[in-house]
Amino acid sequence: MGNNGIYLDYNATTPVLKEVLDAMLPFFSHEFGNAASRTHAYGWQALDAVNHARQQVAALIGAEENEIVFTSGATEAINLAIKGVYEAYRSKGNHIITCATEHKAVLDTCKKLESLGARVTVLPVNTDGQLDMNDLSEAITNETILVAIMMANNETGVVQPLRDIARITHEANALFFSDTTQAIGKLKVDVNDEGIDLCCLSAHKFYGPKGAGALYVRRKKPRVSLIAQIDGGGHENGRRSGTLNVPGIAGMGKAAEIAARDFWDDAQHMSVLRTQLEQCLIDFGNISVNGSTRFRLPNTTSLCFSGRNASEIIKAIHPVAVATGSACSSALPEPSHVLTAMGLTEKDAYASIRFSLGKMTTEEEITDAIEKIKRAVGG
Ligand SMILES: *Cc1c(COP(=O)(O)O)cnc(C)c1O
Numbered sequence: 001m002g003n004n005g006i007y008l009d010y011n012a013t014t015p016v017l018k019e020v021l022d023a024m025l026p027f028f029s030h031e032f033g034n035a036a037s038r039t040h041a042y043g044w045q046a047l048d049a050v051n052h053a054r055q056q057v058a059a060l061i062g063a064e065e066n067e068i069v070f071t072s073g074a075t076e077a078i079n080l081a082i083k084g085v086y087e088a089y090r091s092k093g094n095h096i097i098t099c100a101t102e103h104k105a106v107l108d109t110c111k112k113l114e115s116l117g118a119r120v121t122v123l124p125v126n127t128d129g130q131l132d133m134n135d136l137s138e139a140i141t142n143e144t145i146l147v148a149i150m151m152a153n154n155e156t157g158v159v160q161p162l163r164d165i166a167r168i169t170h171e172a173n174a175l176f177f178s179d180t181t182q183a184i185g186k187l188k189v190d191v192n193d194e195g196i197d198l199c200c201l202s203a204h205k206f207y208g209p210k211g212a213g214a215l216y217v218r219r220k221k222p223r224v225s226l227i228a229q230i231d232g233g234g235h236e237n238g239r240r241s242g243t244l245n246v247p248g249i250a251g252m253g254k255a256a257e258i259a260a261r262d263f264w265d266d267a268q269h270m271s272v273l274r275t276q277l278e279q280c281l282i283d284f285g286n287i288s289v290n291g292s293t294r295f296r297l298p299n300t301t302s303l304c305f306s307g308r309n310a311s312e313i314i315k316a317i318h319p320v321a322v323a324t325g326s327a328c329s330s331a332l333p334e335p336s337h338v339l340t341a342m343g344l345t346e347k348d349a350y351a352s353i354r355f356s357l358g359k360m361t362t363e364e365e366i367t368d369a370i371e372k373i374k375r376a377v378g379g
Helices: 018-028 040-060 076-087 104-115 133-139 162-171 246-284 311-318 338-343 346-350 362-377
Strands: 068-071 093-099 121-122 146-148 177-179 197-200 211-217 287-289 299-305 352-356
Touching: 040 068, 040 197, 040 246, 076 104, 076 146, 076 177, 076 197, 076 211, 093 104, 093 246, 104 121, 104 346, 121 133, 133 162, 146 162, 162 177, 162 352, 197 287, 246 299, 246 362, 311 352, 338 346, 346 352
Parallel strands: 093 121, 093 146, 146 177, 177 197
Antiparallel strands: 068 211, 197 211, 287 299, 299 352
16 A cells, blocks of 8 residues: 555545556546447447446346446435435335434435435344344334335444345335445345345445446336436436446446456455454453444454544554544544444444455555554553
8 A cells, every 4th residue: 555554444445456447547538438429439439338337337236237327426326216216206105214323325315305304214223233123114114115224334344134124125015225335345235135126336435436336226026216316418317417427437347347256255355354353452352343243244343442542542553544433524523323323332432443454455464453553552
């Protein structure tokens, strides 16, 4: 890595792979056409690249090409999924179910709809960070139009039981949207196996570029209706207007192809190093894992350094790049809503650090990081 740093914050973003960059570069310069230009070869070339990427992205999640809507990232895809379904199914009901540990893009979108008349149920999680299926069954009614539950949590890596959630959701004739942003490239995500009706991807979370993402929208069994949230030239079958980000989309396609090829080996590699990091620190004392260690991403560990302050540890272990519980989106950092929802005290939430490994993380980086952390907390 640059900066002589040890980057252990891959859940925040990942570097663009060389193969991915190479796949993008032509579309910045000589192949600069607009994919919507149908009258000349510049446009056809761009459209070919977009179609190829659509195949690559669809193949990664077991979808059909016409079920992929390109967006600027997962946040936009989430807004389109939740607001788009809400508007399309308004006559059926106005109830949305989500969960306390969701990403802010989901929670804030639901809040916005609540202010516009939606009824929103935010389900709790247990200390493992998992949803209780009885809570879901009790909350769901025939007014429920959408259940929005993430596959894997960005802060803890905890994985939810998607198949059970999908079954309960479909029994109530509602649609199931899953924020799969963190799962892509780390777990197998197959929309049919999991019973997903809508899900989202963000290229920069799986070694593609920032500013490119996609929404999967099921076409059959059931065919999901969606009201566009960005109007204009009718791109993406009228579901998301705006000139396509051809370089970004080409890069995301390449990143998807590589993820499909490598995810299993990457997962093995990362989980070995993650276990090493976690075990060494736990053995050191007064450090514990937040959330389930059984149902979890292979690359993530959220550790609570009891009685300590995470920001001070992070300063002391410079240049190891990690994250506190909360992505401090504002000037005053709040304790992580994910960790407090799991029952951690504010103090323990402020004592927690997220370590997220990537495919290029080395054993040397991990042993180095362990030493620095031990020195910082052990005195
Ligand atoms: C990163 C992330 C998002 C937002 O993705 P962007 O493409 O950066 O907007 C949403 N949900 C989860 C779980 C994430 O990790």
